[in-house]
Amino acid sequence: MPSPLEDVQTGAGFLMEAAGSRPVFTPRQFTDEQRLFYKTARDFMEKEVLPVNERIEHMEEGLLPKLMRRAGDVGLLAVDIPEQYGGLGQDKTTSALVGEALALQGSFAVATGVQMGIGTLPILIFGTPEQKARYLPSLATAERISAYCLTEPGSGSDAMGAKTTATLDGDEWVLNGVKQWISNAGFADVFIVFAQVDGRFTAFIVDGGLPGLSTGAEEKKMGLKGSSTRQVILDNVRIPKENLLGDVGRGAVIAFNILNIGRYKLGISSTAIGKWAIGKALAYAAERKQFKTPIIDFPAIREKIAKMATCTYAAESMGWRLCGMLDARIERLDKGAPDHWKHAVDVIKDYAIEASILKVYGSESVGFVLDEALQIHGGYGFNSEYPIEQPYRDARVNRIFEGTNEINRMLIPGTLFKRVMQGKLDLMPAMSAVESEVKGGKTAAPPSDETPLALERFMTAQAKKVVIFAAGAAVQKHMADLDRQQELLLALADMIIDVWAADSVLSRVIQEVESDGAEASTARLAVARVVTTETYRRVAERARSLAGYLARNPPGMIRGIDQLAPYVPVDLITARRTLAAHLVEAGRYAL
Numbered sequence: 001m002p003s004p005l006e007d008v009q010t011g012a013g014f015l016m017e018a019a020g021s022r023p024v025f026t027p028r029q030f031t032d033e034q035r036l037f038y039k040t041a042r043d044f045m046e047k048e049v050l051p052v053n054e055r056i057e058h059m060e061e062g063l064l065p066k067l068m069r070r071a072g073d074v075g076l077l078a079v080d081i082p083e084q085y086g087g088l089g090q091d092k093t094t095s096a097l098v099g100e101a102l103a104l105q106g107s108f109a110v111a112t113g114v115q116m117g118i119g120t121l122p123i124l125i126f127g128t129p130e131q132k133a134r135y136l137p138s139l140a141t142a143e144r145i146s147a148y149c150l151t152e153p154g155s156g157s158d159a160m161g162a163k164t165t166a167t168l169d170g171d172e173w174v175l176n177g178v179k180q181w182i183s184n185a186g187f188a189d190v191f192i193v194f195a196q197v198d199g200r201f202t203a204f205i206v207d208g209g210l211p212g213l214s215t216g217a218e219e220k221k222m223g224l225k226g227s228s229t230r231q232v233i234l235d236n237v238r239i240p241k242e243n244l245l246g247d248v249g250r251g252a253v254i255a256f257n258i259l260n261i262g263r264y265k266l267g268i269s270s271t272a273i274g275k276w277a278i279g280k281a282l283a284y285a286a287e288r289k290q291f292k293t294p295i296i297d298f299p300a301i302r303e304k305i306a307k308m309a310t311c312t313y314a315a316e317s318m319g320w321r322l323c324g325m326l327d328a329r330i331e332r333l334d335k336g337a338p339d340h341w342k343h344a345v346d347v348i349k350d351y352a353i354e355a356s357i358l359k360v361y362g363s364e365s366v367g368f369v370l371d372e373a374l375q376i377h378g379g380y381g382f383n384s385e386y387p388i389e390q391p392y393r394d395a396r397v398n399r400i401f402e403g404t405n406e407i408n409r410m411l412i413p414g415t416l417f418k419r420v421m422q423g424k425l426d427l428m429p430a431m432s433a434v435e436s437e438v439k440g441g442k443t444a445a446p447p448s449d450e451t452p453l454a455l456e457r458f459m460t461a462q463a464k465k466v467v468i469f470a471a472g473a474a475v476q477k478h479m480a481d482l483d484r485q486q487e488l489l490l491a492l493a494d495m496i497i498d499v500w501a502a503d504s505v506l507s508r509v510i511q512e513v514e515s516d517g518a519e520a521s522t523a524r525l526a527v528a529r530v531v532t533t534e535t536y537r538r539v540a541e542r543a544r545s546l547a548g549y550l551a552r553n554p555p556g557m558i559r560g561i562d563q564l565a566p567y568v569p570v571d572l573i574t575a576r577r578t579l580a581a582h583l584v585e586a587g588r589y590a591l
């Protein structure tokens with residue numbers, strides 16, 4: 001795919017650059033081929049998977065693996081795998097588009113997500129040519145199904161605290177331990193297992209059916225009831241020496257790089273459920289009458305619809321922006337080079353902050369959207385015969401797996417500061433510039449003209465300065481013990497998340513207004529107004545709330561924040577009404 005992005009922003013670069021200053025990749029730039037992949041996956045879901053939802057959720061014996069093999073036959077599970085190993089060698093955008101379509105049934109989404117992602121990518125990226133040739137062709141078709149065994153009963157977030165061991169005995173590794181919460185465990189043929197080799201965290205490929213390898217009973221889960229989740233028990237399991245994945249001691253590199261990919265994909269697939277739920281809520285609210293009025297005509301319901309669409313649009317804008325940046329940079333690498341994947345992983349790692357943002361924002365916004373969709377259904381929303389209850393339960397775990405949202409939040413500023421210390425991110429000049437601006441004593445003034453998006457640009461730019469100002473204060477006081485300042489890290493994370501959401505929405509809407517004109521873009525302009533205003537206000541409020549803890553002179557810090565982000569009276573009620581009217585007329589998420 002020829003990249004529309006000539007000059008690609010590097011990881012976290014959005015924080016220092018002028019608001020909305022770079023072209024971003026958006027759904028309008030999907031190629032015909034990418035759209036076709038999405039359509040094929042969506043058709044597959046509608047024809048083969050959604051009609052058997054009940055049977056999946058009751059764990060009908062053999063059904064989920066059978067459906068995975070059907071998806072494999074159509075090629076849906078092979079998008080990431082290179083052609084030389086029986087795959088289709090598609091880009092990250094295509095892979096995320098297929099993931100978005102498959103997300104429409106939660107249990108199927110988890111099973112295929114493991115197969116395409118954490119269960120296969122470790123071999124694709126870190127495997128030897130022999131391992132790739134041995135496993136990838138059958139994983140591409142789901143002839144073999146994979147599972148990823150990182151978590152243990154005593155170690156979840158602290159994955160490196162795993163107790164499973166691997167000991168070399170002649171030409172074989174001997175594995176012992178218990179893995180917890182392993183998706184696909186009930187029917188997997190290949191297990192990626194992490195274990196300690198004399199205290200060095202290491203990955204292995206373990207074939208199913210070996211003596212000593214067994215699984216526990218199915219976990220009784222709140223949601224995703226059709227997916228298989230079990231313990232995996234390794235009791236003196238012997239595997240050939242050559243099933244070591246990567247080198248001894250490289251397990252953390254494998255585990256965390258693979259999780260980065262899972263994180264942004266989870267953010268994008270969350271938007272599929274968000275869009276679906278908005279459609280269901282609109283349809284129900286148009287039908288349901290109270291006080292002789294369809295409830296969709298009540299402003300309170302319309303406000304909910306507008307809020308649901310706003311965060312879904314923001315997650316979508318961030319997701320495709322990231323995919324565009326990844327593809328543009330990966331496309332420049334030499335695909336034929338023996339170390340191609342190492343470089344591709346380096347590109348993905350560069351966007352670890354954006355990946356964590358998408359995971360947190362996507363999982364929380366879909367949680368919010370489903371909660372409001374359920375509320376719009378009133379008592380019927382609470383009834384399992386209506387459509388919202390199941391995805392509501394299914395979506396809850398999104399905040400827990402792929403790194404809990406607390407862990408991902410802490411990673412966002414943690415990684416940012418680490419990059420600054422390593423000289424990879426030039427934040428210091430931006431910090432000095434903001435400090436000088438504050439010392440200058442002038443209060444920023446919002447634009448007085450009515451040019452579309454001028455106010456949104458101003459608010460996003462100023463919000464960035466407030467984040468940089470607060471980050472500067474945090475570094476000054478707590479550089480030595482930042483990792484123990486969790487409340488501070490969480491607050492900074494929320495500010496950075498908000499800013500990336502605003503910058504991504506603004507950049508996308510700038511492009512769309514340039515192409516369609518302002519008159520045809522009223523709904524999208526309303527989204528931009530809401531997201532940038534909310535960001536501007538929330539970021540300033542969060543920074544103010546840190547002043548008492550961070551500053552030697554809290555009133556001085558608060559004055560600085562007020563100078564950077566003075567209160568701007570923006571009418572969000574009208575903006576949300578405009579957006580809701582557009583969605584009600586369309587009867588679906590049409591942005």
Ligand SMILES: Cc1cc2nc3c(=O)[nH]c(=O)nc-3n(C[C@H](O)[C@H](O)[C@H](O)COP(=O)(O)OP(=O)(O)OC[C@H]3O[C@@H](n4cnc5c(N)ncnc54)[C@H](O)[C@@H]3O)c2cc1C
Binds near residue numbers: 147149151157
């Ligand atoms: C349905 C399902 C499927 C799963 N599939 C897989 C799979 O296929 N493979 C796999 O390996 N794992 C899988 N998992 C496991 C999942 O990744 C873990 O549950 C997750 O990493 C959290 O670990 P934990 O449950 O042990 O929680 P804990 O790590 O014990 O966390 C409990 C709470 O403490 C918080 N916390 C932990 N550490 C800190 C800290 N340092 N600072 C502040 N707060 C902290 C957490 O954020 C959380 O709120 C799955 C889980 C579920 C529920």
